[in-house]
Amino acid sequence: MRPSHSRPRRSGTTSRAVLISALALLSIAACSGDPPSQEGSAGSEGVWLTLESGWLLDVEAGERIPNPGIVVSPDGRIEALGAPANHVPDGAAVTAILLDDDQTVMPGLIDLHAHHNMNLTGEGRVEETRYNPLVFLANGVTTTFPAGEYEPELLLTLRDRLEAGEWDGPRLIPSGPYYGRTRPDWDPEMTAEEVREDVDYWVSRGVTHFKAKGAAPEHIEPLIQRVHEHGGTVTGHLDSGGRGSTNSADAIAMGIDRVEHILGGPVLDPEEGAYPVWNQVDTTDAAFREVVELFLDNDVYFNATITAPIYLTELEEGFDYWEDEPGFFTPYVQELVAQREARTRRDLMSELYQAMKRTTLAFYNAGGGHLITMGTDNPSQGEFLGGFSAHRELHAFTLAGIPTASALRFGTINGARALGMDDEIGSIAAGKWADMVVIRGDPLQDIRNTRNVETVILEGTLYDPDELLERARGQIGPTGPEEHDDWYIW
Numbered sequence: 001m002r003p004s005h006s007r008p009r010r011s012g013t014t015s016r017a018v019l020i021s022a023l024a025l026l027s028i029a030a031c032s033g034d035p036p037s038q039e040g041s042a043g044s045e046g047v048w049l050t051l052e053s054g055w056l057l058d059v060e061a062g063e064r065i066p067n068p069g070i071v072v073s074p075d076g077r078i079e080a081l082g083a084p085a086n087h088v089p090d091g092a093a094v095t096a097i098l099l100d101d102d103q104t105v106m107p108g109l110i111d112l113h114a115h116h117n118m119n120l121t122g123e124g125r126v127e128e129t130r131y132n133p134l135v136f137l138a139n140g141v142t143t144t145f146p147a148g149e150y151e152p153e154l155l156l157t158l159r160d161r162l163e164a165g166e167w168d169g170p171r172l173i174p175s176g177p178y179y180g181r182t183r184p185d186w187d188p189e190m191t192a193e194e195v196r197e198d199v200d201y202w203v204s205r206g207v208t209h210f211k212a213k214g215a216a217p218e219h220i221e222p223l224i225q226r227v228h229e230h231g232g233t234v235t236g237h238l239d240s241g242g243r244g245s246t247n248s249a250d251a252i253a254m255g256i257d258r259v260e261h262i263l264g265g266p267v268l269d270p271e272e273g274a275y276p277v278w279n280q281v282d283t284t285d286a287a288f289r290e291v292v293e294l295f296l297d298n299d300v301y302f303n304a305t306i307t308a309p310i311y312l313t314e315l316e317e318g319f320d321y322w323e324d325e326p327g328f329f330t331p332y333v334q335e336l337v338a339q340r341e342a343r344t345r346r347d348l349m350s351e352l353y354q355a356m357k358r359t360t361l362a363f364y365n366a367g368g369g370h371l372i373t374m375g376t377d378n379p380s381q382g383e384f385l386g387g388f389s390a391h392r393e394l395h396a397f398t399l400a401g402i403p404t405a406s407a408l409r410f411g412t413i414n415g416a417r418a419l420g421m422d423d424e425i426g427s428i429a430a431g432k433w434a435d436m437v438v439i440r441g442d443p444l445q446d447i448r449n450t451r452n453v454e455t456v457i458l459e460g461t462l463y464d465p466d467e468l469l470e471r472a473r474g475q476i477g478p479t480g481p482e483e484h485d486d487w488y489i490w
């Protein structure tokens with residue numbers, strides 16, 4: 001079973017589809033000579049969308065080319081690259097966007113570790129489904145895979161609302177509940193048959209891609225088998241193999257598709273914690289090279305989440321705010337954050353960040369560039385938000401020494417391939433969903449230009465990022481102690 005490709009066009013978003021006059025010139029459709037529809041904008045019934053001039057980021061080639069013209073049909077798919085006159089039917093209503101000379105249109109970002117949940121009060125993570133999606137979308141993140149959910153039913157409800165066009169946010173590929181001790185009501189005595197039945201249930205609820213965390217080999221194996229029978233993928237936050245966890249080498253032998261955070265493998269010792277060992281890993285060591293070969297030989301994707309540790313330590317180089325992120329939280333949450341005590345695992349996490357940069361670069365240099373994906377893994381604690389973290393993660397790849405063009409692939413087409421959705425999303429090509437971002441500047445020259453999001457396009461519907469952010473500002477989290485228990489319930 002593949003993700004639904006035939007879901008209804010997002011209806012009801014017409015009134016929220018915004019044209020930004022500063023950059024989007026509504027012009028007359030070149031082919032028809034007809035004036036643009038007065039009441040129509042992209043996303044309306046029967047309205048075509050065209051983007052001309054400026055630049056286009058070809059992520060596959062790693063090049064920025066003069067925009068040849070992008071034609072989006074009313075169903076939200078890219079009809080063709082080329083002159084609109086050759087592709088838009090005569091007389092059709094058109095929303096035409098003319099890009100500036102220093103604007104680039106690139107594929108929407110795909111975050112494969114996009115927590116919608118956050119821990120704002122210190123009482124545990126809850127899924128924030130009302131405002132966080134706006135922040136993801138405003139940042140040009142058009143597809144999110146949460147990689148583990150604490151309240152999977154809430155995420156399925158969010159997905160349904162997004163697909164129906166009732167709420168605005170990125171495409172949500174649900175990951176269902178965790179498989180392993182991270183699931184709040186996980187039963188370690190679960191049999192293989194019970195794991196398979198559990199998978200069947202969540203597949204019946206619309207989950208295709210799954211996440212294991214804190215799972216033992218006897219649970220990961222039936223998980224992978226059953227999910228593969230359903231046509232999905234499994235990713236894992238794995239460990240050394242000690243204390244009921246599974247080593248990545250064992251999970252790869254079982255056929256796991258993707259691995260989160262660290263490559264692990266024979267480098268790790270079941271007796272010791274994963275991070276203290278991984279932090280000291282020597283990338284020229286035979287055990288390290290062995291695990292890299294395992295990934296390469298089996299085409300296992302690696303979701304590097306290089307920046308995940310920085311949210312548990314002091315901020316490192318180049319990650320300062322470019323937007324008032326704390327301002328998206330309620331004044332009460334901002335107060336809680338100000339009163340919070342200093343972080344305790346600071347050194348371990350700072351080292352981990354450095355180790356992740358070194359090992360991800362070594363994996364890349366060994367030929368793993370086609371297998372690295374982008375994941376933010378930032379369950380917010382009230383300071384930073386996942387949508388913005390996508391740009392920090394892209395930046396971190398380049399700080400690690402990886403070429404900018406490759407980092408941009410990690411955040412787009414590689415993520416699409418990892419989900420088996422590369423015929424749907426991940427690049428700007430005919431037949432794919434029109435998931436695109438117009439940014440100011442050249443992202444190849446400086447990857448931080450991806451932060452200059454000026455228009456977001458999801459399935460052909462236009463969004464003004466400033467307007468999306470404005471709706472979220474000051475809204476995230478409880479407004480006082482009395483709301484601790486139910487601020488996230490909608």
Ligand SMILES: [Zn+2]
Nearest residue numbers: 113115147377
């Ligand atoms: Zn995570």
